[in-house]
Amino acid sequence: MPHVREHVLDGTHGTLAVRQWPHPAPRCLALLAHGYGEHAGRYGELAARLTGHGAAVYAPDHAGHGRSAGERVLIEDFEDVVTDVHTVADSARAAHPGLPLVLVGHSMGGLIAARYAQRYGDELSALVLSGPVIGAWELPGRLLALEEIPDVPVSPSALSRDPAVGAAYAADPLVWHGPMKRPTLEAFARTLDTVDRSGDVHGLPLLWLHGDDDRLVPLPGSRAGVERLSGGRHTGRIFPGARHEVFHETCKEEVFAELLAFLDRVLPR
Template identity: 25%
Template sequence: MQTLTQPLSATFDVSNGQKVFYRHWKTADSPKAVVVIVHGFNSHSGYYQWTADQLVDSGYEAYALDLRGRGNSDGERFYIEDMNEFVGDVDQLVSIVKATHPGLPVFVLGHSAGGVLSCLYMLAHQDRVNGFICESFAYQVPAPDFAIAVLKGLSHLAPHAHVLKLKNEDFSRDATAVESMNNDPLIAHEVQPTRTVQQLAVADERLKKEFSNIQVPLFIIHGSLDKATKPSGSEFFYKQASSTDKTLKIYEGHYHDMLNDLDKEVVMGDILDWLNQRA
């Protein structure tokens, strides 16, 4: 039976004086590379314990932050005023990683809205990383265009109004994982504010124009039965990215949070194979 790797926890300060919380899972020996994890909605760094265990067992150290307003980080709950501030937070964590592990390859794993944030990070800082794993990309969501337009308009009138609720049951086919989400006080009553939805939509519009600027090695993965985001968004990203080293894999029958879903071992095995070939 695998032993859980107990993470170290720490914080770093951001420009507005708030503290961003992160976890760090260490290897017993010298690591061969580091993976920085960026979570999405209805989530935080604590959801990556199993993933981190697999990474550590394979010789990788893992870091995962709680985005502002989520998990154990400071900030208005679930609110994103400016996505660029969050890009800066990811870069600050990458800086900590690079200072702690000089010379080691650094990879980013971004899930859902964290994948959108990680994509924006790539546009600004892809020279700082060795590859990007994009899971369940929230580039396209199953909502009518008019609804997104209405929410974008509301973001100016009522930016703090909570309007978008994702169902925990859509994240995983594993009843135990869903029960854990339902009982997690850190995501209890999570509903996204209009400003958060607007910032995600603005980011998606920018990415549509700038996907071709991304050249870092890519592993893009999505579940075919994802109800929270559309696999077609990942397919579009794959087609538009300029990376010469890029792979797209759609997992038949998988839900939104593939690393906390049934058959997560298959997905993790593919991630480790991809990392091992590039680390």
């Protein structure tokens, strides 16, 4: 694994903990947006593949997640989270001016990344969405219809066919293992609608990665959202049997190969 550095930035709701996997002479910058309830530290292997391919990698813990400030998993407005990610991007560009920027978003991070591309797409060279919460995701509506949000955490077995992934997730003290919170669900619903109504990303190269056995963010709902976001112009790869976290799946070598080949096609040499 490459050496990881950590620093803090001022975010919209307090301090943001940011991990950085440096490269001595990067050819691009990669910005990672993690999913709900987790943290950027779970993306060390992805960062290693990217730094090995010439990227300097930056990844914040979103507000209320990991080592960043805020009530745990409370997000009242995803626009603020997008602004935080943009703050990290500005910091990365200041350290490495002139390099192309790639944004990789997983799950909730895919929703954040999609909205980021709508707001700041002219600053991106490529967008990668992994199991993205985009399009028709029914969970917020189902839970908000209930009088009380049930205390049902994410099932570790839904993440990957590799049992070690679920075991590490279950034992991780920086992962949230409690119930979802109503304001966060309401913010999900609003932002899904905002992304749906805010148009496509005007030809920005987009790679969509998804497992066809994703039980947390089902494939059909994401497909509809990706089609709208990309205007039908995207590269998609669906992995048979894979669950939600394709970067942690038993087929991860295929996933990494797909990602790196895409970057080679769309980034300037």
